[in-house]
Amino acid sequence: MKKSFLIVFIVLGNLWQLSAQIAADSIVGELKLINNPEVKALRTSLQATFKEVQNTARWEPYDANYENGPKTAIWLKLELENRSNDTLPIYCFTAHDYANVYQQTGTIFKTFKNGNLVPLYKRSNKREFYITELVLPPSQKSQVFIRIHSIKKIKNGNVALFTKAYYLEFAKNYIESEKHSVAFMVFYLLSLFTIFLFGVVFWLRTHQKLYAYYLAYIFFQIVFAFAVLRSTTLSVGNIFLYIPYRFSAVSETSQFLFIGFYIFFIINLLEIKKYNQPLTKALIYFGRFCLLYGLAIYIYLIVGKDSKISSEILAIVRLIVLPLNLVMLIWIIYKVKHPLLKYFVVGHSFFFIGAVLASYVMITKSNYHPESIFNFPYAPTIIFQAGLLAEVFCFAFALGENIFLLQKEKENTSQNLITQLQKNQQLQENMRVELDRKINQKTEELIQLYSKIEKQKEKQLKNSFTQKLLEMEMLALRSQMNPHFLFNSLNSIKHLIMTSRNEDAITYLDDFSTLLRSILHNSNREIISVEEELEILELYLSLEKSRMGNNFNYYIQASNREELSQFHIPPLLLQPFVENAIWHGLSTGNNPEKTLKVTFDTSDSLKITIEDNGIGRKASSEKKKTQKSMGMKITQERLALYNHSNDTSIHLEIKDLENESIPVGTRVTLTYSY
Secondary structure, three states, rough: HHHHHHHHHHHHHHHHHHOOOOEEEOOOOOOEEEOOOOOOEEEOOOOOOHHHHHHHHOOOOOOOOOOOOOOEEEEEEEEEEEEEOOOEEEEEEEEOOOOEEEEEEOEEEEEEEEEEOOOOOHHOOOOOOOOEEEEEEEOOEEEEEEEOOOOOOOOOEEEEEEEEHHHHHHHHHHHHHHHHHHHHHHHHHHHHHHHHHHHHHHHHHHHOHHHHHHHHHHHHHHHHHHHHOOOOOOOOOOOOHHHHHHHHHHHHHHHHHHHHHHHHHHHHHHOOOHOHHHHHHHHHHHHHHHHHHHHHHHHHHHOOHHHHHHHHHHHHHHHHHHHHHHHHHHHHHHHHOOOOOOHHHHHHHHHHHHHHHHHHHHOOHHHOOOOOOOOOHHOOOHHHHHHHHHHHHHHHHHHHEEEEEEHHHHHHHHHHHHHHHHHHHHHHHHHHHHHHHHHHHHHHHHHHHHHHHHHHHHHHHHOOOOOOHHHHHHHHHHHHHHHHHHHHHHHHHHHHHHHOOOHHHHHHHHHHHHHHHHHHHHOOOOOHHHHHHHHHHHHHHHHHHHOOOOEEEEEEEEOOHHHHHHOEEEEOOHHHHHHHHHHHOOOOOOOOOEEEEEEEEEOOOOEEEEEEEHHHHHHHHOOOOOOOOOOHHHHHHHHHHHHHHHOOEEHHHHHEEEEOOEEEEEEEEEEEEE
């Protein structure tokens, strides 16, 4: 009996529900659907379909118990009746992220989609996401189902029906209430675009990290501005409306991304690495944290879609980031002494004050208090953007002064470079003058020394005039030898100077002076030891080595230098043979490795061998067409005089060396005999 009564009650209840209807032509202004007896409600999962909802019988009155939740959908069912003889438009107001309206037209249902997170191309109303127009034919009833869902909790009573007049008045008032806030957002966005374009120009010209970080800092502020502008009355034309959910997550992400790039921009602008390494490391870690958090929270919002947890995380992170910003400001002021520090202090202060004030308004909800100065639409966002814009302007001025400082530094560097070049030129001129002075000094010393030698020779000739004829002839021949050697040596010095080998010329002059002193010392002596002759010969060969360079090598071999002191020969006896081998045999040849060997053999008596790998005497005589060497002739006469006037004699032998009839050098042999 009870079961039958219950079935009858349910059937009667359903019949009563189906008979419930709203006279659309009787609506005056706005009709709220909450607590309306003609409106029924049903809570389902997000996956429930329209057909499943149509077939359910679990409808309940729509009251405060049906508060929107992020993981459930609320369905409303009502019937509209147009009792007039005219077509009647009715406007359904649903301020939710997702709103689907199903209106019965004949035997089918026409579907309308709207909502804050519905892509623009799917919306039934392209201008307002919260309004759906329902057209009711005259004298007909139309069943309507409304599905609403939002990621965040929304207060009840935000579903209503508007008449056309009320809708137009509502839209006008809504636009009027937002116009000042929207105007500031547009000004904020246009200012960022202008500064961004200037930043692009500077970056393209300089390719510096400073401008790259600044551009990234401005870019993500622009993204943040678009994310905020999407939910205003100026949302039409915003390209991000086509990806509303993905872009809704960008609002929070972009804030931490531009803070991260802002920190790296400050590091480069103030050149903090020059002042404090620990501060630099701390700022780098702080910047990386902001970038990583921004990316992580974006991925979480896209994948997890749990706005409640993300809001709690955001609140916690803000409580950490804002004090860190204050610590960063104080630390930089204390440690960094950069000319652009004043712009950072002012700009960062604007940012910090705006962020703190926006957080305060958001937490206390003072923007909803009628008597509050922050009682205007989007108050937290406007306050935050105002602080950001003031900071951006400060850094724009800072970049302008930075360019001025760089230009000034460039001018100072150029002036210093010019000054240094002038000093270098003066130094080169002083070095040239000093080199000329040293050459003139050495030349004068050489002339004086040569004059002194000539005077000594002249005096020696006068003193020995009364000596034997053979001695007079020997001295005369020896006096002819020295000028010839001087002439060749001066030619070597001239060659070094003409080939710009000034340092070699000075060294050559020093060694040549030493050689002349040795010649002067031995010029008054009839004979000298072979060991002394060897020392003079080594000095002479070193001079010729300096003149000819690395392609000339000489080798001196003496079995026993101490034994050489026991043998005596006329002074400068060997030098003409060596000189002749160098000047006429080696210098005129094409052999890349010019070699001269001088051997002193005391195994039997004394045998001196001078051997070169020059062109040979025949080829040398053919080249000497205008100038004849007198050294060999004088030396042979000196040997004849020496052999005539002494008990010992020196035998001379000159031999041309050939290889298959091709000259490969000359060998001179001097044999000492008793």
